[in-house]
Structure formats: structure tokens, C-alpha cells
Amino acid sequence: MLETAREKILARLxxxxxxxxxxxxxxxVMARKTWPAVGRYPRLRRxxxxxxAEFVEATEASWPQAVYEVVRSQxxxxxxxxxxxxxxxxxxxxxPAAEGPRLVPYNRPIEETKRQLFDEIDAGFTTTRGGIAETxxxxxxxxxxxxxxxxxxxxxxxxxxxxxxxSDTFWQAMRSEGWxxxxxxxxxxxxxxxxxxxIEQTLAYGVHGPKRLIVVAVRRGANx
Amino acid sequence: MSAEGPSPAFRPAAAxxxxxxxxxxxxxxxxxxxxxxxxxxxxxxxxxxxxxxxxSAIRARTLAxxxxxxxxxxxxxxxxxxxxxxxxxxxxxNAIVLEILKAHGATHVVKxxxxxxxxxxxxxxxxxxxxxxxxxxxxxxxxxxxxETPSHIIMxxxxxxxxxxxxxxxxxxxxxxxxxxxxxxTAIARRVLRKKFFExxxxxxxxxxxxxxxxxLCLVENEGNGRMSTHVPxxxxxxxxxxxxxxxxxxxxxxxSLLTRSATGQTITTYFNMITGPRGQGEKDGPTEVHLVIxxxxxxxxxxxxxxxxxxxxxxCGACMNHCPVYTRIGGHAYEAVxxxxxxxxxxxxxxxxxxxxxxxxxxxxxxxxxxxxPVEIPIVELLVRLRREAxxxxxxxxxxxAGQGRHVLxxxxxxxxxxxxxxxxxxxxxxxxxTRLRRLLPSGLPVLSAWTSVRATPRPAxxxxxxLVRKAGVPDA
Numbered sequence: 001m002l003e004t005a006r007e008k009i010l011a012r013l014x015x016x017x018x019x020x021x022x023x024x025x026x027x028x029v030m031a032r033k034t035w036p037a038v039g040r041y042p043r044l045r046r047x048x049x050x051x052x053a054e055f056v057e058a059t060e061a062s063w064p065q066a067v068y069e070v071v072r073s074q075x076x077x078x079x080x081x082x083x084x085x086x087x088x089x090x091x092x093x094x095x096p097a098a099e100g101p102r103l104v105p106y107n108r109p110i111e112e113t114k115r116q117l118f119d120e121i122d123a124g125f126t127t128t129r130g131g132i133a134e135t136x137x138x139x140x141x142x143x144x145x146x147x148x149x150x151x152x153x154x155x156x157x158x159x160x161x162x163x164x165x166x167s168d169t170f171w172q173a174m175r176s177e178g179w180x181x182x183x184x185x186x187x188x189x190x191x192x193x194x195x196x197x198x199i200e201q202t203l204a205y206g207v208h209g210p211k212r213l214i215v216v217a218v219r220r221g222a223n224x
Numbered sequence: 225m226s227a228e229g230p231s232p233a234f235r236p237a238a239a240x241x242x243x244x245x246x247x248x249x250x251x252x253x254x255x256x257x258x259x260x261x262x263x264x265x266x267x268x269x270x271x272x273x274x275x276x277x278x279x280s281a282i283r284a285r286t287l288a289x290x291x292x293x294x295x296x297x298x299x300x301x302x303x304x305x306x307x308x309x310x311x312x313x314x315x316x317x318n319a320i321v322l323e324i325l326k327a328h329g330a331t332h333v334v335k336x337x338x339x340x341x342x343x344x345x346x347x348x349x350x351x352x353x354x355x356x357x358x359x360x361x362x363x364x365x366x367x368x369x370x371x372e373t374p375s376h377i378i379m380x381x382x383x384x385x386x387x388x389x390x391x392x393x394x395x396x397x398x399x400x401x402x403x404x405x406x407x408x409x410t411a412i413a414r415r416v417l418r419k420k421f422f423e424x425x426x427x428x429x430x431x432x433x434x435x436x437x438x439x440x441l442c443l444v445e446n447e448g449n450g451r452m453s454t455h456v457p458x459x460x461x462x463x464x465x466x467x468x469x470x471x472x473x474x475x476x477x478x479x480x481s482l483l484t485r486s487a488t489g490q491t492i493t494t495y496f497n498m499i500t501g502p503r504g505q506g507e508k509d510g511p512t513e514v515h516l517v518i519x520x521x522x523x524x525x526x527x528x529x530x531x532x533x534x535x536x537x538x539x540x541c542g543a544c545m546n547h548c549p550v551y552t553r554i555g556g557h558a559y560e561a562v563x564x565x566x567x568x569x570x571x572x573x574x575x576x577x578x579x580x581x582x583x584x585x586x587x588x589x590x591x592x593x594x595x596x597x598x599p600v601e602i603p604i605v606e607l608l609v610r611l612r613r614e615a616x617x618x619x620x621x622x623x624x625x626x627a628g629q630g631r632h633v634l635x636x637x638x639x640x641x642x643x644x645x646x647x648x649x650x651x652x653x654x655x656x657x658x659x660t661r662l663r664r665l666l667p668s669g670l671p672v673l674s675a676w677t678s679v680r681a682t683p684r685p686a687x688x689x690x691x692x693l694v695r696k697a698g699v700p701d702a
Contacts (some may be wrong), residue, residue: 016529021288185501197379199366
């Protein structure tokens with residue numbers, strides 16, 4: 001029987017690799033990056049605003065209204081959202097029923113909704129799993145309830161961030177939450193609107209992904 | 225190959241690039257900007273030292289366990305429904321991609337940026353088979369429109385200025401009106417490519433890191449075209465070289481930080497996309513199939529040498545080219561290779577042969593600027609010197625491709641004369657006498673000297689040798 005490419009490649013590598021040393025990896029430089037809990041959100045916000053993300057602050061009770069206000073005041077006519085999450089439920093429950101911008105559920109397969117997604121949606125709303133203080137950035141885990149393209153195809157991405165879910169660093173977030181034990185089929189860090197510097201290194205926003213990223217930041221608890 | 229390079233050899237291509245003031249200005253400007261941005265984000269020397277040591281250790285550990293990690297990566301991917309194929313050569317990899325596309329009847333494909341696909345010349349291959357393969361990264365899109373190859377591994381269209389891009393868009397894109405405004409040019413590309421993302425039957429991407437522990441394919445990008453290419457079409461094909469694997473998920477953040485800061489001076493990119501499977505149970509979007517193609521293309525040969533295997537630590541940040549005085553002056557196309565700059569100078573001769581690409585090994589002053597900024601401590605200068613030696617020494621046991629085939633007759637003769645002169649005292653004295661007495665007659669057109677004298681004053685030996693001067697001063701012969 002013919003040897004496969006796989007076997008041939010692995011055989012060559014096995015023949016050679018044992019002679020290389022595997023040094024210890026000292027992750028101290030990652031572990032020592034910490035910020036006081038109250039400093040994480042301001043830092044994240046500052047880092048993300050530097051790459052043109054926008055912020056709206058709200059409380060646990062007021063955020064659905066804040067989302068509605070953003071959508072209405074910006075003149076968006078449609079907001080796509082995942083109806084299957086608690087946040088999505090809350091949003092639809094408190095969405096003014098009468099006139100004004102329309103809340104559109106993303107609850108059917110892309111094969112049936114692709115045209116609408118590309119052509120008719122002004123903004124997409126997602127929750128986030130957390131954030132990263134060191135560099136700025138949101139941790140977004142798409143799911144059956146909040147599909148992958150919700151944060152990608154609409155020209156504007158609204159993201160709900162609870163400020164007490166912000167980690168110091170990417171490394172600390174994945175370790176403290178045990179990501180290596182199970183990641184969803186797609187997981188993302190998102191730090192701002194889509195951008196490019198491919199023409200003369202001049203920064204231009206909104207090339208292929210969302211042109212705007214609006215973070216709705218929620219401080220939990222009465223005094224924060 | 226490059227449209228500007230008149231010849232497939234490095235020297236004439238470099239000479240032509242040096243005479244192109246527009247090209248030199250474009251590169252000088254870009255590289256100065258990139259160096260300043262990088263320096264600003266590595267302002268803390270202790271953090272840089274420690275993070276770099278960690279990045280280097282992670283890559284060294286990966287290589288020490290490479291075959292085991294590749295098998296583990298395969299198992300992890302299979303467990304989550306990512307299909308894995310292996311290719312020894314670029315021809316095999318192309319055939320695998322074509323087979324997958326044909327199985328789905330795909331004729332329109334969108335691509336995220338992938339240097340491995342450049343190794344494969346995948347776009348040309350697919351076009352030959354009637355499949356449109358469209359680059360979706362803005363820089364890659366620009367050069368594809370102009371029939372060019374990337375001149376930089378991170379910023380493929382860095383050799384063009386906005387006027388050149390404005391003219392190109394005006395000529396090649398039907399609905400585009402002429403504009404030099406970067407925002408407008410970007411908007412034009414967005415409009416064209418949105419339609420293509422929508423229509424594409426398959427998406428192709430590279431891989432920045434593939435995690436053996438979890439079977440996760442990580443993609444680093446700013447534009448969103450990588451996410452579009454991997455998540456909108458129903459099929460996603462990811463291409464990676466065998467060295468792209470890392471052992472653990474926690475190995476990724478330090479490498480990611482080193483990559484973006486070294487490449488463009490960003491502390492984080494807009495998107496970090498981790499793919500651990502096709503569309504899952506209940507998911508409403510995402511590709512229904514994800515394929516991973518693992519390509520060797522000469523890497524296992526590089527791996528066979530314990531010293532040269534350090535070449536495979538590379539995370540493709542491009543910092544070495546941004547800081548290279550040679551690259552900055554001649555640009556990426558002059559190298560006539562997929563990977564230009566310092567990393568290309570050590571990689572290309574190993575994959576194409578140190579005989580065939582001896583020219584690249586010589587294209588360095590060994591100044592070491594690349595070594596200083598390499599985030600994973602690849603000793604590029606030492607490897608260049610080693611490869612220069614391999615190119616001229618015909619050691620049959622060497623694993624290096626075309627070892628000993630980089631010799632030049634003129635160099636051989638020159639070194640033989642040099643050796644003889646230093647072996648026989650009478651010959652040495654004769655040569656020294658001739659050089660000092662006939663010094664003004666030294667022919668500057670001598671082939672061995674012309675490379676130097678064509679752009680510099682001809683060196684003039686002193687009128688008396690040191691021996692003579694010292695003896696005249698009364699110092700007796702030892």
C-alpha cells in the first residue's frame with residue numbers, strides 16, 4: 001500500500017525532532033499584568049475608544065431603553081438580535097411596540113435569511129462574555145441563540161458589556177474560565193469597528209466588517 | 225512574478241528597484257512608520273525581554289514536539305468535526321483544495337490573506353481550473369487587480385501609493401469613479417467585495433496559530449474579511465504550514481501579543497477569530513464544512529537540521545523586513561520569492577535550494593537589525609552565515625537542499641589564489657611588492673572588484689608594506 005503524505009511527513013519529522021530541546025515557558029510576564037477591579041473598565045474604554053469604538057453607559061434596569069435610544073437616535077430602522085438569550089428576551093419585552101425602529105429576530109438558518117441579513121439590517125445586537133482590560137477588546141462567543149454573523153454582517157454592531165466581567169488580560173480570561181476544556185465552534189475577540197491601513201498605511205474604518213461598534217456598558221449593583 | 229522585475233534574478237531586480245525613486249519613497253515612508261509604531265508599543269524593555277523569551281520558548285517547545293503535536297492537532301480537529309488533509313508538496317495541496325471545491329460545485333471562492341496560498345500559487349491554479357479565487361484582504365485585492373504578488377507579508381500593497389491605487393481602481397472596477405480619498409477607495413472595495421462574500425460558494429483562509437490541545441484555528445485580522453471568508457460561505461478551507469501548530473491554548477496570547485505589536489505596532493487587532501468547528505448543533509450560520517490542509521513544502525527538510533530548524537519558529541510578523549536596510553531600499557518584489565526580507569533570505573534558499581537562491585544569501589550586510597527585533601529570537605544572521613557555508617561546501621551528509629551548489633568559479637579561483645599567497649612566503653612577498661609598487665595600476669574593472677568599484681572609489685594600497693615600514697623603523701625580523 002502507498003504511504004500517505006501524512007505518514008511520510010510525520011516519519012521525516014520523527015526522525016529529526018528528538019534532538020531538539022524543549023525549554024520551560026515562564027508565563028510570569030503574563031501573570032503580572034493586573035489592574036485594580038475599578039480600573040479595568042476605564043482602561044478598556046480608553047483603549048477601545050482609541051480605535052474608534054463608541055460607548056454608551058447604562059444600568060441593569062436601563063440598558064434595553066439605552067439600546068433603543070441609540071437605535072432610534074441614529075436613525076437605524078432595523079436591529080437584528082438573538083431572541084433566545086435572557087438579554088434578547090429582555091430587549092424584546094421592553095421594545096416599544098408601536099412605530100419606530102423594528103427589532104428583527106435572528107432565528108432561522110442563514111440559507112433562508114442571507115439576503116435580508118446583507119441588505120435590510122442596519123445594526124446587530126449581541127451580548128458579550130467579557131472584556132480585556134490590558135488591550136481593550138470584547139470577548140464574544142457566538143452560539144445557536146446568537147449566531148456568528150450577528151456581530152459581522154450588519155453595518156453597526158451593538159454589544160452589551162457588563163463591566164464586572166472584564167478580565168485583566170486575554171491570557172487570564174482563558175485560564176480563569178477554563179477555555180481549554182471546551183471552546184464553542186467560534187469564539188472572538190473584537191476591539192473596534194473593522195479597519196484597514198492597506199492604502200499608504202492610512203487608517204480607514206469600516207472596510208468589510210461593521211463600520212461602527214457601539215458598546216453598551218452596564219455597571220451592576222447600586223453604587224457602581 | 226513581479227511586474228517591475230525585468231529579470232528573474234535578484235541582482236538585476238534589486239538594481240532596477242534602486243533606480244525607482246517612487247518605489248523607494250513608498251517603502252521608506254512605510255518602514256519608518258512601522259518601526260516607530262513598534263518601538264512605541266515595546267517601550268518597556270523588561271516586558272519586551274520577558275515576553276520575547278516566553279514567545280521564543282513556546283515556539284522552541286512546539287518544534288521539539290512537532291510530530292506529536294501535529295497528530296494531536298489532527299485528533300482534536302477531527303473530534304470537533306474539522307476534516308484534516310496532509311500535503312507534502314504545493315501540487316498536492318492545490319489538488320486537495322480543488323477536489324473539495326469540485327465536490328461542492330464551487331466556482332466562486334473568496335480568500336482571506338494566506339502566505340501559504342502564495343507558496344501554492346493557488347489563485348492561478350484555481351483560475352486554470354475555471355474557479356474564480358478572489359482576494360478579500362484590501363491589500364491583496366489591490367495587488368490581485370494589478371496582477372502582482374505581495375511585496376510584504378503583512379502589508380501586501382505597501383509598494384503602491386494612493387495615486388497608483390486610485391488609477392488602478394478607476395481602470396479595473398467598472399462602477400468606480402476616480403478618487404484619491406482613502407476612505408472612498410476603501411468604500412469601493414467594500415461594495416465590490418460584499419457582493420462577492422454573499423455569492424461565494426467557499427472561503428479559503430490561512431491560519432496564524434493552530435492549537436493542538438483544543439483543535440482551534442486562530443486568525444488574526446483587522447478588516448473582517450477573514451471572518452467574512454470563513455463564516456459566510458458554506459465551506460471553509462484553512463491552509464497551514466506544519467510549523468503553525470502550538471501546544472496549548474494558553475500559548476496563544478503571548479504569541480498573539482508579540483505578533484500584532486511586532487507587525488504593526490497594534491496592541492490588539494480588531495478581530496481575533498478562533499474556529500474550533502463547523503456549524504454546530506442548532507447554530508444558524510457558519511460553514512457546514514471546515515477543512516484543514518497541513519502543508520509540508522520543504523519544511524520537514526529544514527526541521528531535520530537542529531540549527532536551521534529555528535527558521536520554523538517564525539510567526540510571520542514581518543518585523544525583520546520592516547527593520548531591514550536592504551528590504552527598505554529595494555522593496556519586496558526584488559527578492560523574486562514568496563517571502564521577502566531577512567526571513568525570506570533564510571527560508572527561500574532552504575526550500576528552493578542554496579544553489580539556486582545563493583543570491584539571496586549574499587543580499588545581507590549581516591547588520592543584525594532583524595535579529596534585534598525578532599519576537600521569537602530567530603538567529604537570522606547566524607543562519608545566513610551557516611547557509612552561505614552550506615552553499616559552497618559540498619558536504620554530502622548535509623540535509624540542506626543543493627548543498628555545495630552555490631559556488632562561483634570566480635570566487636573559487638580568488639580564494640585559491642588567496643590561499644596560495646598565504647601558504648608560500650615568497651609568493652606573499654611578491655604579491656605584496658606588486659600591490660604596493662603597482663598600486664595606481666590596480667585595474668578597477670577587475671571582475672572581482674567591479675561590484676565594489678562600480679559605486680565606490682577604487683581602493684589604493686599603501687606605497688610600502690607594513691613589513692617594510694616596520695623594518696625601516698629599525699625593528700628586526702622576528
